[in-house]
Amino acid sequence: MEDMAETVSDYFWKRVGDWGVTRIFGYPGDGINALVGALDKQEEKFSFVKSRHEEMSAFMACGHAKFTGETGVCLATSGPGAIHLLNGLYDARLDHTPVVAIVGQQARAAMGGHYQQEVDLITLFKDVSKYVHQVNSPAQVRHVIDRAFRIAKSERTVCTIIVPKDVQEMDAVPVPPHAHGTVHSGVGYSFPRVVPEDRDLKAAADVLNEGKKVGILIGQGARFAKEEVIEIAEKLGAGVAKALLGRTAIPDDLPFVTGSIGLLGTRPSYDLMKDCDTLLMIGSSFPYSEWLPEEGQARGVQIDADASMLSIRYPMECNLHGDAKATLQALLPLIHQKTDRKWRETIEDSISRWRKVLEERAMNSAEPVNPQRVFWELSPRLPDNCIVTADSGSAANWYARDLVFRDGMMGSLSGGLATMGPGVPYAIAAKYAYQERAVIACVGDGAMQMNGINGLITIANCWKTWKDPRLVVMVLNNEDLNQVTWEMRAQDGDPKFDTTQKIPDLPYDKFGELLGLKGIFVDDPERIGPAWDEALSADRPVVLNVKTDPNVPPLPPHIRPKNAKAFMSTLLAGDPDQAKMLRQTVKDLVVDIFPGKR
Template structure:
């Protein structure tokens, strides 16, 4: 029998097979911290450097394990710090439970130190389930519901536990009025399949098409084989939303790659020319990158009816899990005998990868950032996990990284917040301690919080059977994505006071922590540097100085965007000449395939 409420909470987490809690201590959770000590640190308390990083680590763990993750913070400022990571979980539909402390019940409402209205603070981010635990008898049901709701809705939930309650003796709920029991941990989730008549209606739309396009998101991951079978039957090309980048490997000749602003030319062409669109497990928000309304007939498959039929005027909306729905749908699909559409898609994909290869080899000052990812693609282990941060480096992750084998990857897709690259990698290592992890991170994100989380990486890496975790820093001393957004969207020149970053020796900092540290400023050294990092017996930091003026030009760049960029340069952009030179050399590869620009 648990002695205190905090002891019981940890026991219940163990019953749920929660192996670690990502957090940071404080007196608002002193009772919980003491319980970890009494329980011989089971589950393991993983100490981040900041509560926001603890939340990101939980998101990374949940994304790559497929299980609920738990983060923990003290009252007041600690709880506030969790919010950005929890919003990342909410917007990317990731199950995370936050456990936060609160001021003692006897002081509530008195403007006591660190007393914050946590219900007001969390009511949006944890809208699916948020509860104050005020008596011990309430705890089993509250914790179990938080975990089950996070699982069922793929969202963050939160428990608020006053610090004095944590230290009180635990008393189980009784068989009495106003006391509510709970069932043992564990849940069996059934599969959801649409009605037969709806499946037949979807098949009619798909069978009538001659130019079929499939768009997959993260919700299609469990149905990868069925997506391939559907593409083979219909002769479709398959584009991938950014969160679905790892659903299918890029060595399949009909996989067109990412879609959207960070997407590829063949994905743009697929949507531009198709007559039928099948969306599977994706809530891709940018409808301007989908077919024109009325151009294509549409079918959408999604487990959550709240997010269906809202991006494109689809004729048939199938609410069900992707695997079961596709298994039921495939027998109704006729094989397309005319393969001319598939032939065109595959040629576009082949031409695109040749273009990407040549763009990556285009000379820059000192290193072309595309080449960083292209060199990784040539040598990345088939079981690697890749995390990406938000910034210009995300462009190269989206376009240049070839998924193959069992590679998994993710990033902050919908919130697109800076800073999760390194903590996601740490969460991934706790989820899969036997797999190598690579984080692709801009220097802005490293300065924001990645440097501090290298300390966490150094602290815990000896727990992992495969200690490899490579943090690759795109070192260009510029908040580069915003710089390009200023130019291309705002028609404004680079404002150096806001955009230029202080120069930092990232490899030097890593070396001071005992990590493998590699600095690269010569493109010919890049492949060998990746080899060294990927063979290291400990986490490694790859500090690559790259050119900030290699433009992340979308393959579908509009005239207005190019006009705005040119106007910004004419307004006195400090790097105007270099920008124009690199942009010309890069874009040239799309028009003259096979020609390497110098």
């Protein structure tokens, strides 16, 4: 019996494999039946992770790319399946993360006929994708795949490949005809070493050497330049603040690391930006100008691999287009060792004071559990080389402030899009990429009810294949869309509106147990530490359900007059939780003013 001819779908996955892809996150549907069937034949080559929803597939692909540096790949059917990918793809695009989406489409003959599930996918994906194309001929497959993966990887962005159902079933054309009108592409991409001109490096070094009070801000672009960032901070006597996506770029336990910046940031980072006379920004697109030095206060130097991101957050005197690691390596020999350490000592004193404040805030009583203490108790218990994910919401506040990440750890959340829902999908992707590492997802109950619960089904279905079962999904169960509630109070002057803010109380731990996972419930602050110990030593994934107080305030590092005014308006309007909210706020403010006297 003769072998069946290779189809477009068979060839498609072979070509994707040539790009080094080994894992696909997706959900099946009849618009991709041929692609799924061909993927089954390639089972030894690819690991297919089936999510419970296409949005989660895209989040997983984004998380995979963030934690591995590889290109994430997600697969969805035509029409509604493709539409569901969008939120996760925008998460990847706004966080400069390489992801390729592969989606089905109705047969070409049906297009334009108001056919079932017929959606103009090129238009739909055009904004989120740097490159989006539909394969209309088997001869196109090769170059469409090659271009999508090369562009996604080189420009750290999203690309989309659309394959109509009938094209998937056609005979493959691995080598297009050597004729006019055909394209013959190849596989492979290596990142170049991009370094600014010597004159620009010299100009930047002059600015930094002349600075008396240097502040450094790093983002995810500095992830692979840890040693260089540390060295330049030491030579300049500078403090280092971190944007959320750069949370694990360098360890937090270094004495000059001030922590996160911004509304969710720390007081030392605020002071660093407020008082510095020179700003060095490395691989960050941190968007909030009010948390950076005032224009004219500081001279600025910025390093970024993306020239479009230079000098758009602060008017920089020197803009260095280059890779963080290579550029810092070229810059460091030009940097003088500063002998006056008064500025550095001021920074270190501020950090020491702030850590006392955080501890005392965490130990303040609450009804029943203070969410800050949940993270404060976790911090010293973080396993070596663990990976931590956080979801958008109040969980991001405490992730930003209360965890001290040590060398070798990784962490991420949705930065640019700040969408709800990626915490658990990111954790699943991290666990597949690094099965030997402990993974912890920190999720609010709002995000848990969006995507997290469904993510538990995926975890329950696959955890027994992992080398190490340690995956903890910690839920801050406060029955409130807490971040929005506090934004209403502090930004808009509106009291909490129970109709929109309250969410149902669910026994997340019991749901986990129903799936065969371990469930732990905590409503006593003295049980938090032991609960983390139990969760991190369990023989299976754990759902840690912590009943937390929604009235613990996510106090910013600096309370601006307009926020104070808005908060007073909230009180005058009458908040349903006014007494509790005031009590918890006063407790934290007292600690800020009189640390060590709680």
